[in-house]
Amino acid sequence: MSDNLSMNSGATWALNSGALAEGTNANTIKTTADINFVIDGRFYSKATTDNIAISYSGPSVYQAPAGVGSLNGSFTGGVGGSTRLYLICLSTAGAVSIVPGEIVPTADLAAGVNALEFPDAPAGVCPIGAMRIAVTQGTVFTPGSVDLSASGVTASFINLATVPANPLTA
Secondary structure, X not given: OOOOOEOOEOOOEEOOOOOEEEOOOOOEEEEOOOEEEEEOOEEEEEOOOOOEEOOOOOOOOOXXXXXXXXXXXXXXXXXXXXXXXXXXXXXXXXXXXXXXXXXXXXXXXXXXXXXXXXXXXXXXXXXEEEEEEEEOEOOEEOOOOOOOOOOOEEEEEEEOOOOOOOOEOO
């Protein structure tokens, strides 16, 4: 669970929805509303912005099921397809970053066997939403390189005030 509110630090919250959506250009996202947010008790804002890059170059995260790779936030759909959440965050300067979550077999998610856990937000950023990416078997998704409306990719957005305590179960 994310440490967005604790006794020794101020609150970190998005105060309104940025109405996240797919960007106009390929491989991007956009906000369709200005976002007011708080990081460690201080107010910030980000104006409505289109064509925000969503690449990830951090360490590989979460051990993926056999045959479903995970390098630089990318993953490949396993048998029956795979689904993953990417947490979308803002820095005090308004820079967007993403944090990849665990990869779950789409069939297991639909059957209620597994849930999609939200990744934790790193310190110093405010979570504003999540991008849910489902890919069909054999389809590769790499943030910032593969378009959100590419063949075999289904993208949807979840606007957040903070990281939810409970996972998505469907």
